[in-house]
Amino acid sequence: MKSELIGISPNLETIREQISRVAATGLNTIVCGETGVGKELVVNMLYEQSPRFGKPFVKVNCAALPDTLLESEMFGYVQGAFTGAHRKMRGKLEQAHGGLLFLDEIGDMPLGLQAKLLHALQDGEFTPLGSENSYKSNIWIIAATNHDLKQEIVEGKFRTDLYYRINQTTVRIEPLRHRPEDIPYLVKYYGDRYALEYGKQKPTAVKNGMIDRLCRYHWPGNVRELQNILRRLIILKENEEVLDSMIGDKRSEISALTSIRREPVPDLVNLLGLNGKEPDLNSLSLKEIGKRTSDFVDRQVISYVLDRTGWNRSRANKILGISYKTLLAKIQDLELSPPEYD
Known part of the structure; x- marks a missing residue:
């Protein structure tokens, strides 16, 4: 089935135009966006509309493997290259020759491998x-990330030269909460698709009056979260009450937000960790404050998620929507440690 973007938002219209232009050129591309927005769908569309369609399409998930395994996965190895290398293995660079190499979660690639x-x-x-x-490799690179790679360059986590090598053009997908006009089209498309796929009828919750509520929801999991909700509604024939439990009661949310607004904004002095002292006007650099507040929120x-999961890091990284490696790095950077029990 041909890949397509579902919706009418200006962002999707821009992306469609970009795809039609970029696919013909073979420019190395970075597809940016939050988890669940549909980055891989855009990659598939670029491939399908390119002259390389029908040639190898090889995907590497840079966040899924430890550093040493990722290197051997990318470059391959010969028999006897290391303990356990009992036979030759072709790497992804060799497999993708003449076609497309899709580097998913490129922001999680270790610096040594980036070089x-x-x-x-x-x-x-x-x-x-x-x-x-050595082997020749003629490949088209498309990378996807939910990281801010420019910020990662500043922090020394991503190479500037690699960034400019793979970022000949950028496709940015906005989160679903910024394009609610796409939601009715997504609901119809996936509702019809899942109903047909599972031999079910569209649930009443999707048919009557629920689109409004879906459009007001903030969708932290983006299109992927909407797909999962539609599957559950269709397969289990669940109703509006169950939808309430999945996306929350908007009236309660609005009431809660109203009460929050009545509370005083967190004190600037406390937020900046100045121990009760008034901040010096000459030290209020937004860049520095942004770093402090970002660390504070992180x-x-x-800490909250780790405490609630009993410091189960594998579960916590999924809840937080970051890779396991990124979570471990943040735990170290923020000097977090599990509680000690008597």
């Missing part, structure tokens, strides 16, 4: 682990 990938892209050839021979949210 090796950069050399392979610059030279148009690579060397498998343990081999003395610490509060990550």
